Amino acid sequence: MSTTAFISKQIEKLPPGQVFSYSTFLKEPDQREATIKALNRMVEAGKLSKLAKGRYYKAEHTVFGKLxxxxxxxxxDLLEDGGKVTGYxxxxxxYNKLGLTTQVSNTIQIGKNDVRSKLKRDRYTISFVRQKNEITTEHIPLLQILDAIRYIREIPxxxxxxxxxxxxxIVNDLSDSDQKKMAALLLKxxxxTRALAGAMFEQAGKDALAKKLHQTLNPVTKYKMPGISxxxxxxxxWYFK
Structure with a gap:
């Protein structure tokens, strides 16, 4: 079976919208060039779409056009490495998912321990935010909320x-367990951010969590947020004014 025939058969099994690279179909290292050429020929023929260099997908065609x-x-590939979560x-x-805005952006932001320069993929600009906490599947929903609190002035x-x-x-509706985890993540x-989340914890009656966060703040530092009271x-x- 030719390289092109083999790849075509494998691609038929993939669901529309799944992004893959040439390495997905690479059986032997010496077939790298042939595999890449076969995929690019399929792009030229309209059988595949190219997201970025080395990244392809099978588009779904609907009455509204290609999805x-x-x-x-x-x-x-920027969120996982060998099955391990490395970003989120x-x-x-x-912000849209949390019900904070209805705006949809062409900028995708990713939280990672080690950030890198911005890059482009198709119509998207991908940027990175440094996350000092360990990134785990369990932490991600809480880190997303905390990032929204941290960058609250940037919500469009x-x-x-x-x-x-x-x-x-959102913070008040979290379970007691998640609120404790969030308080621990807040330390980094x-x-x-610690002040605003701490004020929310205190208002929700989570006095023990609020007290620990309050002790990390410098009373000399004031945070401007008109109308918050x-x-x-x-x-x-919590030193807001």
Whole structure:
């Protein structure tokens, strides 16, 4: 069986939108060039779509046109390494998921322990945010919420106070176990993030967690957030003004 015939048969088994590289079909190292050429010929023939150099997918065709892969597939190789989680989606796509904004962005933000320069893939710009905590599947939902608190001023098309209301509800609705985990993760976030999350914990009656966070703050440092006391009455105790 020729390389092209072998690859075509394997691609038929893949679901639409799944992103893959030439190495997915590489049986022998000396077949690398032949594999890449076969995939590129399939792109030229319209049988495959190319996301970026070395990254391909089988597009789904609908009455509305050709559908590309979802965000996770676009950046999956940047989120996993050998089956181990090394990064997570954060920023604009998560603001939408958390109900903080309806805006959809062409920028994909990824949290990683080691960041790198921005890159382009198809219509997307991919940027990176440094995460000091260990990144695990269990931590990711909490890190996404904490990133939203940290970058609350950057949430598009929504007043900061409205974002605080929504995030306050999200934090209050977490289980006791998740709130404890979040408080531990907060220790590696900037002081302003610890202060805002701590005020939310205190308002929710989580006094023990709030006290630990409060002890990490410098009382001399003040955080400007006009109007926050109308939403979180205890905000002044957390050095907001």
């Amino acid at each position: 590309g892969p979802d965000l996770y597939q676009v950046v999956k 989606l954060t920023g604009y796509s998560i 098309d929504v007043p900061v106070l409205s974002s605080i209301v929504r995030l306050n509800t 976030y900037p002081a302003a 109308s939403i979180i009455p205890n905000a002044e105790n």
